[in-house]
Amino acid sequence: MEYYTKIIHIMKGVTKEPHRFIDLYPLSPRELVLYPVIIRRMVPELAGMRETGIQLLLDLAGASGISAGAVRTALSRLKATGYVVPLTDSDGTRRYSFNQAKMGLISAHLSRNLKQDGFIVAVYSFSREDEAERSALRETLKDFGFRKLAQNTYINGWIDTAGLLSVVRSMGLERYLYLFPCREIDDPNLLGKIAELFDIPGRIVRLRKFRDDYFSFVGEQDLAEVERGRRMFYAGAVFWNVCMMEEPSIPARCLDEEYPLSGLLRENDVFFAANRESFFAYYRNLNG
Incomplete structure (x- = not known):
C-alpha cells in the first residue's frame, strides 16, 4: 500500500x-x-x-x-x-x-567540444547488392558526427576514432571503411567550404534560441521538486542532442568568436549545481 x-x-x-x-x-x-x-x-x-x-x-x-x-x-x-x-x-x-x-560513441561526442585542428575523412565501398550493410555503416558515421561530403564520402572534425572502429568492427563492416586523417588544412577557402557544410551560421541561431527555451523550461519558478527533476531529465536529453549529438567537431578557428556553445555549457553547469538535489531526488524516488 x-x-x-x-x-x-x-x-x-x-x-x-x-x-x-x-x-x-x-x-x-x-x-x-x-x-x-x-x-x-x-x-x-x-x-x-x-x-x-x-x-x-x-x-x-x-x-x-x-x-x-x-x-x-x-x-x-x-x-x-x-x-x-x-x-x-x-x-x-x-x-x-x-x-x-x-561508451566509445559517448566519448566521441564529448570530444567534439575540444575543437582540435584537423579532420577525418571516411570513405566506404560496397557492392551494389550490399545495401543493408551500406545503410548501417552510413547511419553509424552519422551517429559519430560525420557529414556527407560526396557519394560514399563523409567528413568530420578531429575525433578519436577508436570508438567508431570498435562499433564498425562489432558490425563486421571494418573491411569496407577507410579513414583518412587530415591534420592540417591551411587553405582558408577550403576551411570556409567545410564550415558551410556544417552550417555554422544556422548553428549559432539554433544554439541561441535553444538557450532561451531551455532555461525557460527548467528554470521556471515555483515548480515542485519532482516536476523540476522531471524537467531536468527531459531537458537533459534534449541538451545532449543539441549540444553534443548535433555539435560539429570542427576546429575552433572555423568558428566565430561569439560562438555560443561554451557560454551555454557554463550556464548549464551553474544551473545544475544549484538544482542538483531535484535531479537526484527524481531519479532516486522514481527508480524505486
Whole structure:
C-alpha cells in the first residue's frame, strides 16, 4: 500500500499538458530511454543508485506524450542492437544499463567540444547488392558526427576514432571503411567550404534560441521538486542532442568568436549545481 501511495503522490506532479518546450524539442522514444541509462554511467552521484527501471522511463514518457508501448518497443530495439543491457536486481525488478562496449560513441561526442585542428575523412565501398550493410555503416558515421561530403564520402572534425572502429568492427563492416586523417588544412577557402557544410551560421541561431527555451523550461519558478527533476531529465536529453549529438567537431578557428556553445555549457553547469538535489531526488524516488 505504501508503494502505491508513493506513486500516486509522485504522479500528481506530472504536467497535464505537454509544455511548449516539449512541443518545440520532441524526443523520440529511443532518445528518451537512452538518456537516463547513459547519464547513470556518467554522473558519479548516480553511480551509487540502482540502474534505470521501467517506472522512471514510463513517468518521463507520460509527461512527454510518449506511450508506454513506444517505450517498450524502444527498449526491445536498443537491447537487440546492443546499446542497452537488461538486468534483474535482488528484488526481481527489471532494470536497464548502457552497454560499456558502446561508451566509445559517448566519448566521441564529448570530444567534439575540444575543437582540435584537423579532420577525418571516411570513405566506404560496397557492392551494389550490399545495401543493408551500406545503410548501417552510413547511419553509424552519422551517429559519430560525420557529414556527407560526396557519394560514399563523409567528413568530420578531429575525433578519436577508436570508438567508431570498435562499433564498425562489432558490425563486421571494418573491411569496407577507410579513414583518412587530415591534420592540417591551411587553405582558408577550403576551411570556409567545410564550415558551410556544417552550417555554422544556422548553428549559432539554433544554439541561441535553444538557450532561451531551455532555461525557460527548467528554470521556471515555483515548480515542485519532482516536476523540476522531471524537467531536468527531459531537458537533459534534449541538451545532449543539441549540444553534443548535433555539435560539429570542427576546429575552433572555423568558428566565430561569439560562438555560443561554451557560454551555454557554463550556464548549464551553474544551473545544475544549484538544482542538483531535484535531479537526484527524481531519479532516486522514481527508480524505486
